[in-house]
Amino acid sequence: MHVPLSARRPLGITALTAIAAVFVALALGLLPRAGAQPTSRLQVVTSTGVFADMIQRVGGDRVDTFSIVPAGADPHTFQPTPRDIQRASTANVAVWNGLELDEVAERAVSALDLPALTTVTLSDGIEPLGTADGDDEAGTEAEHGHGHVGGNPHMWLDPTLAMRYVQQIRDGLSTADPANAAAYEQNATRYLAEIAELDAYALRAIEVIPIERRKLVTFHDAFPYLARHLGFEMVGVVLKSPGREPSAQEVVELVNEIQAHAIPTVYTEPQFNARILELAARDAGVQVRSLYSDALDDQVTSYLDLMRYNVDSLVEGLR
């Protein structure tokens, strides 16, 4: 409701009392001070909800995890605001994928120069596959003017590599909080067994898909590790590099590929507007289904759910 200026009280007794009350409260230690730890739990910052879920499974009730990229957003192109980054200012541990998936957030958090921050890079020690735009890699590097390590960042979509991620998280939490190392070890062991069980389910489930139909066309280039692990061939992707829309000619070529390989289903991803792929699928006369990759949402809220959803979607679309 709009209050006319003349009806407002002058800055008087009420306001001064309120200000004085804050000073009194501060003096008595009643209000939290900036930088104070509200809890003894380990504070962990990461980029996506997929990693936040993994961290929470390993950390249990000993950690609070904050993911900078919101649910349903594309981490490749998401630009955190100063406010998003500010929320990371109490972090003890930072967990990044590496391989440029989350480098904007990583750089912004490292610029905070937090004391005694333990940083975990999940892709460390895993040999990366190339990206769909691999041919342009040399040119891209020259343009960016920095010698980044190229390679496809989506390793977690292969469950055996996700297990390496979980081990990295366990080791990082234990380094930052050695007093609880035994608990992290125990949680990780249980979680690793669940991922192994899921992997066994995946390998069994895809047996119903004929070998000649084990071919993938997806929206962005997130599935080469999953394809390699399951013995699928990556036939095509719509978005060859983050944020770059395909040309009309590239869409025509994709339709030709879908038809030449007799692919029955192509796959969109929930965090993208899939209109281009839907049109290509209509032209090629094939079905459209979805796969989860970089982002969780209300329907799929954990890494294990994401992988189960993907396996079932592959089986239904390609069998």
Ligand SMILES: [Zn+2]
């Ligand atoms: Zn991605």
